[in-house]
Amino acid sequence: MPRPKVHxxxxxxxxxxxxxSYAPRDRxxxxxxxEWDPGIIYDASGFAATxxxxxxxxxxxxxxxxxxxxxxxxxSIVPAIDTLTYV
Numbered sequence: 001m002p003r004p005k006v007h008x009x010x011x012x013x014x015x016x017x018x019x020x021s022y023a024p025r026d027r028x029x030x031x032x033x034x035e036w037d038p039g040i041i042y043d044a045s046g047f048a049a050t051x052x053x054x055x056x057x058x059x060x061x062x063x064x065x066x067x068x069x070x071x072x073x074x075x076s077i078v079p080a081i082d083t084l085t086y087v
Contacts, residue, residue: 001073003036004029008069019068020046027074027082030066032056038078039064054081 004011008031022028022044030039030051039053048065055062061084 001029001075003074004031004072007031011069016068017071017073018046019044019049019066019071022049022071027077029072029074030064031070032064032066036072038074038076038081040081040084052081052084054078 022041024041024043026041028039028041028049028051029036030053031037032053033056037053037056039051042050042052042063044050048067049071051064051066051071052061053064061081
């Protein structure tokens with residue numbers, strides 16, 4: 001799936017996957033700070049997912065917790081995040 005163009009609050013519920021459908025190392029788009037950024041799933045439950053993202057303001061990565069509305073599957077590969085070895 002390409003980078004979503006719609007704000008999470010305007011997504012159709014039918015296109016929002018449950019967080020429990022994600023597994024560690026799944027590639028996702030994560031809505032944060034007003035835009036969709038690439039990330040990978042670290043862990044997920046029926047309530048939320050822990051996601052690793054590239055930091056927008058510092059060097060390195062950030063870990064965030066997001067509910068399903070703020071996640072979308074990602075097909076494209078982003079080497080800076082997809083090659084992490086600690087996931």
